[in-house]
Amino acid sequence: MNNEAKYLPGYEVNGKNYGRFVVIGSRWSDLVGEHIYSVFQIDDNGNKISNEMNLVESCFA
Numbered sequence: 001m002n003n004e005a006k007y008l009p010g011y012e013v014n015g016k017n018y019g020r021f022v023v024i025g026s027r028w029s030d031l032v033g034e035h036i037y038s039v040f041q042i043d044d045n046g047n048k049i050s051n052e053m054n055l056v057e058s059c060f061a
Helices: none
Strands: 012-014 020-029 034-042 053-056
Touching: none
Parallel strands: none
Antiparallel strands: 012 020, 020 034, 034 053
16 A cells, blocks of 8 residues: 655645645544645635644545
8 A cells, every 4th residue: 555645745735525725744544544634724815714624635626
């Protein structure tokens, strides 16, 4: 299995159901079987609109 992160820090990614996010960091989780990304949400102008949160890769579009 390849545990290399798909999204690197600074990468912008769209959420499956809502929002755009900027990746801050990532780690592999054996418990959930996928990467957990530290992200913050941005608005349409690229402004930060949330605190840091953790999302699993399957939340991304």
